[in-house]
Amino acid sequence: MHIETLRWVGERPDQARPGYVRMVEQTRLPLEHIEIEVRSVPEMVDAIYRLAVRGAPAIGVAAGFGVLLGIQDQAHREPEALLEHLDGVVETLAAARPTAVNLFWALERMRERARAEAQAGADGERIVAALFEEALAIYEGDRRTCRRMGEIGAELIADGASLLTHCNAGALATAGIGTALAPMYVAKEQGKRIHVFADETRPLLQGARITAFELMHAGIDVTLITDGSAARVMSEGRVDAVFVGSDRITLGGDVCNKIGTYGVALAAQAHSVPFYVVAPLSTVDPSLLSGREIPIEERAPEEITEGLGRRIAPEGVAVYAPAFDVTPAELVSGIITEVGLIERPDRAKMEAALRRGGIEPTPSKPEESRAPGS
Ligand code: MRU
Numbered sequence: 001m002h003i004e005t006l007r008w009v010g011e012r013p014d015q016a017r018p019g020y021v022r023m024v025e026q027t028r029l030p031l032e033h034i035e036i037e038v039r040s041v042p043e044m045v046d047a048i049y050r051l052a053v054r055g056a057p058a059i060g061v062a063a064g065f066g067v068l069l070g071i072q073d074q075a076h077r078e079p080e081a082l083l084e085h086l087d088g089v090v091e092t093l094a095a096a097r098p099t100a101v102n103l104f105w106a107l108e109r110m111r112e113r114a115r116a117e118a119q120a121g122a123d124g125e126r127i128v129a130a131l132f133e134e135a136l137a138i139y140e141g142d143r144r145t146c147r148r149m150g151e152i153g154a155e156l157i158a159d160g161a162s163l164l165t166h167c168n169a170g171a172l173a174t175a176g177i178g179t180a181l182a183p184m185y186v187a188k189e190q191g192k193r194i195h196v197f198a199d200e201t202r203p204l205l206q207g208a209r210i211t212a213f214e215l216m217h218a219g220i221d222v223t224l225i226t227d228g229s230a231a232r233v234m235s236e237g238r239v240d241a242v243f244v245g246s247d248r249i250t251l252g253g254d255v256c257n258k259i260g261t262y263g264v265a266l267a268a269q270a271h272s273v274p275f276y277v278v279a280p281l282s283t284v285d286p287s288l289l290s291g292r293e294i295p296i297e298e299r300a301p302e303e304i305t306e307g308l309g310r311r312i313a314p315e316g317v318a319v320y321a322p323a324f325d326v327t328p329a330e331l332v333s334g335i336i337t338e339v340g341l342i343e344r345p346d347r348a349k350m351e352a353a354l355r356r357g358g359i360e361p362t363p364s365k366p367e368e369s370r371a372p373g374s
Helices: 041-050 056-071 079-094 101-119 124-154 182-189 206-217 227-235 261-270 347-356
Strands: 006-009 020-024 035-038 162-165 195-199 221-225 241-244 255-258 275-278 324-327 334-337 340-343
Touching: 006 056, 006 124, 020 056, 035 041, 035 056, 041 056, 041 079, 056 079, 056 101, 056 124, 079 101, 079 124, 101 124, 124 182, 124 275, 124 334, 124 340, 162 227, 195 206, 195 227, 206 221, 221 227, 227 261, 241 255, 241 261, 255 261, 261 275, 261 324, 334 347, 340 347
Parallel strands: 162 195, 162 241, 195 221, 241 275, 275 334
Antiparallel strands: 006 020, 020 035, 255 324, 334 340
């Protein structure tokens, strides 16, 4: 049984009994496995910012549910007033975190659905009902997509393989069985014996706290290592492939993911270890050509200076705390999406994959810059 990361409670809009979101409180893992109830838009923004819910696809699902929290009592409004209110809700949710494009993808999908309904003459009640359908479709779609990526990715995993992953791109980062961890779960279902090195992932330790917990819960053999050990275990010939998730992928195939991923990719290249990214098409930003254009979240310095429940760095020290980095396409062996494996990604292959998924690429910036290192 995989962990249920988040879900909507309350099937349809019901004025008398408003629905709400139940989610695993991920900041407390692994010592406590508790759920929290999220009942308003500000509470959802807080849950996303605090990383109570985290991982790009889960943030997208949370955003869809966040819209429901903001509009479920608005069915009495005229369509125009409802759309205006929706814009405010979307803007508030969009400010929660800047990097994972799934947040903006889901919010835009919700807004477009509401506009299309209004244009077709729907009243407030119908628009709200349609938004419920859309949010649940995002949730269900994510579950299906994870399974599909798992099936495609499992073909790259041989019996007896030893893999390495960074951060957490598992069930706890999605509504389904994860992205980077999905191929591992499917490989296990297929009877393959696998072993996984999990980078601890400084500073918030998603690898130590969440990936290690999740893989152990699923009965997968996992070894926790410090981030600095990743190159070492590769040099020892103990890693057959790296699987990571992503927060945003550009049309050029540059991959943004948790800080430290770029170093893992460089080490993988140095040791001829294949470096795979597993991500749904909703993580591809069809408007960006280069990784340099991706907004990189910077977190509070205390996340670095106050680890382990106490101050660990001198008072007053300068801190630089980017939460993500960009791995240039050149270092990526393949991107596993729900429409197939994109080997050695480049713009033509990325655009072809998007079109297979029914998405039209819309590059809005000139191709002047490339990701660091490219
Ligand atoms: O800061 P986080 O924990 O939200 O960062 C998560 C990651 O970097 C994941 O690897 C990424 O979102 C992919 S999750 C399927």
